[in-house]
Amino acid sequence: MDTSKLIGGRYKPQGDPVSGAMGDVWAAEDMRLGRTVALKLLARSRLTQQGVPTEFSEWTVKRFKREGPAMARVNHPHVAHIYDTGEHDGELYIVMEYITGRSLTEYLKTGPTLTLERTVRWTREICEGLEAAHSCGVLHHDIKPDNIMITRQGEVKIVDFGLASFADATQSHTGAGTPLYKAPERWNDDLGSVRSDLYSVGCVLHEMLTGRTPFGSAQDAPMAVGRMHQDDIPAPPSAHRPGVPDQLDAIVQTLLAKDPAHRPKSAEMVAETMREIQNTLGAEELTGADRQADLPDAPGSDTRLSRRIRELDRRIFDLEIRCGESDQSVIEARMEHAELTGQSGDARGAAALYNRLGHDCQNFFDPYDVRVLNAFEGVARWIARSNKQ
Template sequence: MDTSRLIGGRFKTKGGPVSGAMGDVWPAEDTKLGRTVALKFLARRRLRRQGALTEFTDWTVRRFEREGIAMARVSHPHVAHIYDTGEHDGELYIVMEYIQGRSLTSHLKTGPTLPLERTVRWTREICEGLEAAHSRKVLHHDIKPDNIMITNQGEVKIVDFGLASFTDVTQSHTGVGTPLYKAPERWNGSPGNVRSDLYSVGCVLYEMLAGRPPFGSPQDDPMTVGRMHQDDSPAPPSAHRPGVPDQFDSIIRILLAKDPACRPRSAGAVAEVMRDLQDSLGVESLAKVSGQALAMPDGVDSNTHHSKRIRVLDRRIFELELRFGPHDQAVIEARVEHAEVTGQSGDARGAAALYNRLGHDCQYFFGPYDMRALNAFEGVARWIARSGAD
């Protein structure tokens, strides 16, 4: 493709593209408005050269066009914005918001276990973006960590509406989607609904809590993973990550219900629950989405002072990791403070879990007998003892 001339009469590519199986994304300068944008091209000719069937290429074109329409319907801070569409040198393109950051997949692979506050906040923002899409009759159909971008300011942006459908338009029954995050009913050919997107949110939340998807791995046969989604019940996140409060196990159980009717009624309802959890790490609001009576865990203090300090520390850790890397001493000290404040809020098990993760990270960064690792494991023992005393 010729990028030596302005695209659409105004966009000048800069740097190289990020290439995917079906297209490329280029950073570009909007010479008219003086801002950086992202140009997403569909590589039709490349697909044909690689031997793709005409039917598949035509389906890909329809999917690409649908992505532009879906994105144009939705305007929300947690959904990537679309500015324009066009064709250049025989290839279709979409002009989108340029997001400075990295995917949730990258955070899960390269960083330490996500703090609970960050997990809750990002899940809330995902649901707020989805609620905006659903209110405009747009179903995403492919919510997964790859399609959740985290900006350098720590905010969520939902991207890639290429598999989106519209609830106000008759849809064919299609089973497309990513196996690790696809709802059970969609494995049976159902086009899915709002609650199918929320099942995928449950899979993403599970991975943020436990460090792994609820079913299978990327290396597993897709049909095997599909049978797991339809027939199996996952272990609760707390089984993989000691210290995860009981209410998260309850939320996961509701989001991953096999019967869509047993899942939350809307993304907005889940966002409300996450907002309450951010404030207090309480669980009373689960009744809003599940109708279940869930008891508060013993010893959880909803003091707003501690909650605010935890949020401030969580953001500080995120910013320090971006600037200096996870092994920097300032990051280690902030994580120690985060664990202490978590324990002081009444969540002794959470403090022990944070210290345990910090200890293992310090062993990895600095060696098995480094004093920072030993101090962290002392924190584990101290807060486990406090948990038993409580």
């Protein structure tokens, strides 16, 4: 693409694109409104065989043209907004909300197992965004960590409705989707439904809780993974991560039901379950051995505790950008985050956060630095508490 020209007469690409098999995504400046946007272009040349369009390339072009209208029908804080669509020099483009943050994939790959509080909160927000899409008759068809962005404010944004189809559509490319997260019925030429998206949510929730997908790995052949989705019964998350509450085990098992009729009827039902679990996590602290006085700012208050953890997510993100990961303010914020995680009832999550911090501090400072010793003391303390639960 010639980046010296304004795309659509108003969008100026900046920096280097993030490239994929089907196209590129650029940060761009909207010269008319003076804001940064995400500019997604479909590279048709990559979808041909020696310059000749294929059935798959033609389907992909149709899919890309559908992405704009599909996303435009959804208006929700947890779904990336679409601003514009068009064609430039024979290439199709979509202009979307620019999200400053990281994908859920990055959180899963670079950090310890997510805390229960963060896992439950993000799952609730994913389902709230999906409910908004489903209520507009839009299915996503490719819910996975790559398509879930976490903003600087620590909130979920669902992106890439490129595989979306309207719920009343009579035809779809049923081969679409990512094998590790694809519902059993969609391996059998089924168009999929609201409950197919919820199955994918179950796969993502399982991965957030355990660090692994319920079936197979990225190294396995797609059809082998497909057979696992259709035939195998996964072990509950608590089998991989002791301390996972029974409620989370139950909702994962329900979401991963082979028969769509046995899954929840709507994303809102799952979101409501997540809200109940959030309250339960807070209540566990209030009834625990370390219960504090019921003061206005007591960390044991379920809503205040969740809000403080969320605020720390944002603060740590901002501090790392402004001050660097080894700055003392970042270390202190991460220690506070680990403590609040433990107070929320997630002792193993607190130990994991402290363990990650301890190893980071070893890399930043002297191995015997007091910050290293304090972090590993936190590991031992919260592991001891988890063993008593």
